[in-house]
């Protein structure tokens with residue numbers, strides 16, 4: 001089954017994106033073993049997380065509408081986020097994934113959301129830290145991901161929010177829901193006001 005999925009994915013995605021997907025699958029499996037999550041599910045979710053990226057960004061919203069995928073107003077304003085919602089549907093329709101936990105992890109891998117499971121968090125983080133990724137601060141994020149998954153995700157939300165604010169870009173509220181969840185339920189709760 002995995003071989004068929006890889007062959008189909010390889011045909012669908014640009015080469016660089018396919019290599020990234022393999023990297024995310026490997027890193028998700030590794031993190032699952034470190035943090036006590038199902039490694040096979042993590043591998044499959046990692047492999048398929050960007051399965052919608054074969055569709056050009058400017059056609060993804062129309063494709064969501066065609067397939068009956070509902071997008072909220074914020075997601076419609078953030079084109080780079082749309083592929084995760086479309087990816088959930090494509091994983092279901094075209095790769096035969098029925099496991100709700102895997103589908104959710106694909107859906108939440110871009111901006112996260114409320115009540116993230118360990119699998120959701122692993123895919124979110126592995127997407128950023130897999131071995132082919134290269135951006136300023138990636139090493140710090142990789143090191144953080146081995147110390148604690150919640151702290152690593154907080155670091156990445158801080159960076160991405162600062163980046164978007166510096167550009168005067170919209171902040172997707174799901175990222176803030178995830179941030180608040182981590183603050184309220186994590187080990188480092190502090191008074192916000």
Ligand SMILES: [Fe+2]
Nearest residue numbers: 049050109110
């Ligand atoms: Fe993605």
Ligand SMILES: [Fe+2]
Nearest residue numbers: 020049050127
């Ligand atoms: Fe990705």
